[in-house]
Amino acid sequence: MTFFTRTGSPLPKSIVDSAASAGDSEVNRREFLALASAFGATAATAYGMLGMATPAMADGHKTGGTIRYQTEVRALKDPRTYDWSQIANFSRGWLEYLVSYENDGTFKPQLLESWEVSEDAKTYVLNVRKGVKWNDGSDFTAEDVARNITGWCDKDVEGNSMAGRFATLINADTNKALDGAIVVTDSHTVTLNLPGADISLIPGMADYPAAIVPASYTAETALSNPVGTGPYKPESLEVGVKGVLVRNEDHTWWNAGNGAYIDRIEYIDYGTDPSAFVAAAEADEIDMTYSIEGEFIDVFDTLDGWVNNSVVTAATIVIRPNQLAEVDGKKPYADKRVRQAIAMAVDNSVLLELGVAGRGVTAENHHVGPMHPEYAELPERKVDPAGAKALMEEAGMADFEHELMSIDDAWRKDTTDAVAAQLRDAGIKVKRTILPGSTFWNDWSKYPFSSTNWNHRPLGVQVWALAYRSGEAWNEFGWSNTEFDNILTEALATPDVEARRALMVKGQALVQEEGVTIQPYWRSLYNHTRDGLVGGGHHISFEFRPAEVAWS
Known part of the structure; x- marks a missing residue:
């Protein structure tokens, strides 16, 4: 059978053939849907190729009202x-x-x-x-x-x-x-x-x-001259405090009748301490949260009138040495042995448990996971604290004190603390520096040794092109490797999933062997919304869509 895109052209055979291999796995189905729709298939066509009906849309949207949204x-x-x-x-x-x-x-x-x-x-x-x-x-x-x-x-x-x-x-x-x-x-x-x-x-x-x-x-004029195509306009924005959107009554939106239900949306900043979010919910100051981690998920679940929303994702954290960074006139992380020793000392399953209370699955330090269609399984990593110490000594870095930096919030701080503890257990000296968000994000890509969170992206090659290719703006690892760049270029040019996977196994192994990063786990994401709020559930990529939220 031939399947077609929105414009009536046939879908590539490699995409059609991959429908059969999507199987019963929810992850595989989702990633097939991503590929088929990226090539132009409608959601109805893509679901039909899997023998499934398109999910029904939520109903009960009421026009009017205000939403108070906890977010930075x-x-x-x-x-x-x-x-x-x-x-x-x-x-x-x-x-x-x-x-x-x-x-x-x-x-x-x-x-x-x-x-x-x-x-x-x-x-x-x-x-x-x-x-x-x-x-x-x-x-x-x-x-x-x-x-x-x-x-x-x-x-x-x-x-x-x-x-x-x-x-x-x-x-x-x-x-x-x-x-x-x-x-x-x-x-x-x-x-x-x-x-x-x-x-x-x-x-x-x-x-x-x-x-x-x-x-x-x-x-400079984004607020004073907010020209756009969307249905809202900014009323105010005070960084670190509050921002307000109001419906733009002077603009006829192209999708009128299918969104922009709320009159006023208040973005309220409570900092990075989740206990402040809980207090705000208890005081009836907010109607939804941006995202909640660890034990605070359970705390919110005990509050009357709140709904738990969750989604499985490729969101993650990296704890990375910056290969270009200088410390006291030297580049300590330009030495592959130093990077390998850091990764070798750390058990990712421990980071999953201590960082996000086990809510997710362990990862393999190469930033491609089972939720990506081109993921290739590698041999299991071995944790070897003694070998890590010996490698650090071989590199002449036994007496070097690594300064490991992180933001001051719960899960990122806890995950980074667990890395520091395991490095110390391996005999590697570590100083922990914890910074408030207002300071941390000013130079997030330049710290010599720090942790950073990364959003879900549909394709593994997307993440690599953003973060690991030589010279990219978000390459916080300071890594430049011609062999990897060539693998990535070829993978980006390979629509067939199985052919791309054969390339990915080489790239994954190279990232892992080079000790580019500790990328320890994939997160399940959670947020909470008040009863009666529609369209505020957690998005897989942390999106909040003003036009889609409403009171029922």
Whole structure:
């Protein structure tokens, strides 16, 4: 049987064939749905290929009211440089996305009406939704889409992580988009002509730094001139305290009737101590939480009138040595033996238990997991504290005191504490430094030895392209390895899952053997919402969508 995309073109045979291997595993099904929809299949088609019905949407949305949302409140900046989901969750009120990623694994059209990907993944045809207007009254067209993609490809913009997602379209000599790569075919069609295949572009468009901005956008005027296509506008933003969105009554939203139910959304910052979230809930100051970890999940479960929402994800933490960082004039983590010793001393199952109370599954220090379609199983890692100490001595670092840094919140602090304890048990000297969030995130990518959390991403190759490829804005490991880069380039160009897995096993083993990071576990995520709140359940990628929440 032939299956088709939204535009009527047939899906690639490799995608169709992979439906049969999705089996009964929820994880495998979700990742198949991601692949099929990334190539342009509707959710109904993708579910039909699995012999399943499309899940019913929640009903009972009431128009009006206020929602009080516990979350960190951060300063706005150029979306390409967003490095924290909370920034996007506020600007999402008026800055929308071409594509959205759903908890079931599917990609859903937003400002794009549909898209078509050639079987060799070298040509993308993006069909821009008609009838969309910016809230200043001007038309939203293919020119706007092309301009944003061109901006994503500007590697000279400091902190532009979108350049990592769209590296295939970038000219390495100019650090700008390749000539002829982004073509406005007509007023509502953009064609992307890739020099090499890349299966990750649609998933990249759904990531939180991919907010679509007008030509007039500047970070300095984001609040005073909030031009966007979405149904809300910012009323106020006080960093670290509170932000407020209100429905934009002067703007006719393209999706009117299917969202924007709430009149007013208050983003309230209670810091990073989960006990403050509990106190706020008990005092009736909030209606939903951003995310809750560890024992505080159980505490919230005892509160009357609150609902537990959970989702299985590829969200994680990395505890990484920065290979480029200098300490007292030396680069201690440029020595592979030092990195290997650190990883060798740590039992990831202990970090899972002490960090998030066992709510998740252990990982293997290469940032690809069973929830990714291309994951390849490696031999079990061996924990060897004595061998770690000997390796550190061999590197001449037996007397070196490592300063291990983390943010001051619960699960990240607890996980990092557990790393320090195991390193000390192995005879490796460690000093712990714990910083408040307002300080920690200023230089998160530059610390010599620290922990950082990472969001779920649909494909393993996406994570690698963002964080592990040489020279990327989010490569906090300071790692540059030509062999790995070549493996990744080939994997990004391989739509067939089994063929890609054969490449991934090489890359996974290389990341692990190089001691690039301790990436200890995959998290199950939890948040809580008040009874009667619809659309506030935990998103797999930490998204909060103002247009989708409502009181029932």
